[in-house]
Amino acid sequence: MLREHDIRVETASGTGDLASRLSASPGVLLLTHEALTPAVLATVAAHLGNQQAWSEMPIIVLLDRGSPDTRIKAELSHAWPKTRQMFYKRPVMTVELVSGVQAALLARLRQRDVRDHISREIELRRELNHRVKNILASVASIFEMTRRGATSLEGFAEDFRGRLGALDKVHSAVFHADGEVVSISEVADLTFDPYRHGGLDRIVTRGPAVLLSREAGTTLALCLHELATNAIKYGALSQPGGQVTFEWSVTAYEPRELCMTWTESGGPPVKEPGRAGYGTRYLKAALKGMLGQNPDIIFDREGLRCRACGALSRVGGNP
Template identity: 65%
Template sequence: MIATSPDDLSALDHVLILAPYRKDADYLSRLLSEHDIRVDTGSGIDEITERLAASPGILVATHEALTPPVLEAVADHLRAQPAWAEMPVVVLLDRASPNTRVRTELSRAWPRARQLFYQRPVTSVELVSGVQSGLLARLRQRDVRDYIAREIELRRELNHRVKNILASVTSIFEMTRRGATSLDDFSDDFRGRLHALANVHSAVFHAVGEAISIREIVELTFGPYYQHGENRITTGGPPVMLNREAGTTLALCLHELTTNAIKYGGLSSPEGRVDFDWIVSEGEPRELRISWRERGGPIVKEPSRVGYGTRYLRSALTSMFGQRPVVMFRPDGLQCEVRGILSRVSCNQ
């Protein structure tokens, strides 16, 4: 008998032969194997039940195999099929058998099967063609299965992202409202923060593999502040690709730092400057360090109360890197530095 081990079979791409007579089983196995069709066989009811669990693509059964226990075992298997599945069943009938009654009984017992009947003797070409057509139909069903699985996963991912975005917007709204001194201030700050969030989400969406480089985040965040060819924000660092969550977090943090610098810090006076850089350490595990330093602006005093920007920075960067950032209100300018394991925030680093 030519047959493939059940351990080597994949769902929906092989034929299960039910033939109690060894001569029939050997012939069918050899015929289908000669045409590169993967074959498994089953005789006893326990063996048949086990083989059905491997999800064969097609069932080929001789008339003699259709005993009540086999009919019930196959019926149980068909009832357990998902909605996208419709198993082809090839039945080899004897010329002298009550074929009409057999067809009626199988249609009743196996309503979830695509039944194809051949009366023996059947030519090998006709039988192989029928089996190949059935396998092709099963592979198309498998494509539908995979498509449905992808759609479900995409819907789950979309639901997750929408929830995260709404949570971010809600948090931004509440904390901006608490820190606003006027409706105009609230409107400007809220609009700016939403714009920063939209920019990085758009960039990550269009990026390959949902990764975004720190350099691209820098250009998106600081680009609006490069006026008349004057660049008061100096940046530098090696190529580093961040995952979607880390990229969004870093963009929002840089937006907060930039907004604060324009209002109160290093970018609030013509002589002020900002340095933002990032480095990756050698050795294992590799670490990513980012640093923000303001200079040339008004003398800095530590605020009497912690505002939205500082709270967000500390919370977001701690979540991103797994370590708390160091935020220092130095007289010569605000400084913020944080470091963490590169693999925590990167893609393929």
């Protein structure tokens, strides 16, 4: 009867077979009251006891016209507490049974939707916890980086605010992209926007489409912010005619390599410092961690140059 209405039916023969089929978490369990032996009651009870919190398997029992309904229902309520039980008298009308089974299957489907929703919620909580920990670690690292290079409280506050802003923009870009990657061009635009005033673009950016993982994008944003801040204080952007070019390229041959270059021009004459400052040390450590190779930072008299290269596969998100 059920198969004729395109309802899949599997028949269990014996308690061992019943236990096996129950383990597959069927949509509905249908029994006659004659099949309710102690062994069957115990097998079903064991399965119900091991169900997940979201699960409530519907059970349909077909009663004979002369069966002791009250006693059977009482025994089943005791043997299988907290279950959704439905009872039909035989002979049952086709439309009545089919409608009952379909309603039970729909309820079961909704239970599984709840299960999937719970699973997604758990996964989202784990991911949120992971991301919050990463963000806090990044903030702590930025704080230490800023503290070590600070010479005044005002300078510390300004640098710390700027670095947090760079971090915030990259995380926002990844979020709005609805994924785990962000492009180099987007990182550059977000980082350099505060330095582009009145339509005058003194920071030129160019390069092919390259995607970065969230971690690589955050690292690049902080490095570009560091370079831009230095250029504003001491380099090309400290003078009206100065300009900065940030460009990147990817080799066509395997293994593919990403190269990024920062070039300043038109600023005051550059002198190599007697010792590396914290900003320089950070750039070297961060870019090496991102690309796997030490960057070249050249204090050329015509303008600071920074070139960093490494395997494209390290930054993630690229085919």
